[in-house]
Amino acid sequence: MKVVPVEHRSAAEHVRSQLIELIESGHFAVDDRLPSEADLAQSFGVSRSVIREALHSLNALGLTKSYAGKGTFVAATRVRSHLLIGRYLPTQLNEVRRYLEVPAARLAAERRTQQDIDSLAALVEEFDRIDDPTERIKIDARFHIGIAEATGNPLFTRLVEDLRAVLQDQALAVSASPGRATQARAEHRAIFTAIKDGDPELADLAMRRHLTAVVTTSESLGSDS
Known part of the structure; x- marks a missing residue:
């Protein structure tokens, strides 16, 4: 997975933007499990709290769903506004x-x-x-x-x-x-x-x-x- 390390105080927004691009481009398909918070944090060069904030936004956008103990899975490849x-x-x-x-x-x-x-x-x-x-x-x-x-x-x-x-x-x-x-x-x-x-x-x-x-x-x- 190719990502760009983030060095910005709005890090969560940048992580969210890149994850959206990865999902919409087909890098992650519907029902695919995203890498763990720890792996994403290492890839993006940010803290796990930043990753959690970005994942929360993806859930709000309807692109992903998170399950306790299982991880975060792709739910859609397009943002659906009525969920937002x-x-x-x-x-x-x-x-x-x-x-x-x-x-x-x-x-x-x-x-x-x-x-x-x-x-x-x-x-x-x-x-x-x-x-x-x-x-x-x-x-x-x-x-x-x-x-x-x-x-x-x-x-x-x-x-x-x-x-x-x-x-x-x-x-x-x-x-x-x-x-x-x-x-x-x-x-x-x-x-x-x-x-x-x-x-x-x-x-x-x-x-x-x-x-x-x-x-x-x-x-x-x-x-x-």
């Missing part, structure tokens, strides 16, 4: 986002400063460069929080920050979906352009289209399970 979000369905999350982030995009287009424009532009460029899904969702979160900040209302910022914590697993599933990265880049750029141009109507439309694409992808990920 606990008691929140993708449609429920999208409903809240529409009432929060669409108005925020409109206000951002009306109130944005040059500093806001520069910050969002940098995030759009950074998002375009990143291929790793776990890194993309961090930039995605910063982009949406940046839009909230551009409203000038700190409550929008606080609410979007809190919502992003709930969206973490759904965002990873959507981000890892084939072809989604290209779509998201175009959607982010459309939202940014509308905000930069000071067009609240277009910002509203662009954000609605983005959120619709997110929930459509979430539902398609769960439809085969």
Whole structure:
């Protein structure tokens, strides 16, 4: 098994990302047992606690199942979104986002400063460069929080920050979906352009289209399970 040793404080996220790649590429097939925590820790060059955290994430993603005394086994080769979000369905999350982030995009287009424009532009460029899904969702979160900040209302910022914590697993599933990265880049750029141009109507439309694409992808990920 070829892995890259991890030297980063977000080690569990890097381990999770590499294990997802190994599962999705077919290195580990459904019903295969993953190496032990000790073997994985040695391969990745991290502690067993980091491995446990990464395996917990894989279980939450529906890719693996762990059994006491037996180990962790591959349960699926694709992330299934309805397993990710606990008691929140993708449609429920999208409903809240529409009432929060669409108005925020409109206000951002009306109130944005040059500093806001520069910050969002940098995030759009950074998002375009990143291929790793776990890194993309961090930039995605910063982009949406940046839009909230551009409203000038700190409550929008606080609410979007809190919502992003709930969206973490759904965002990873959507981000890892084939072809989604290209779509998201175009959607982010459309939202940014509308905000930069000071067009609240277009910002509203662009954000609605983005959120619709997110929930459509979430539902398609769960439809085969």
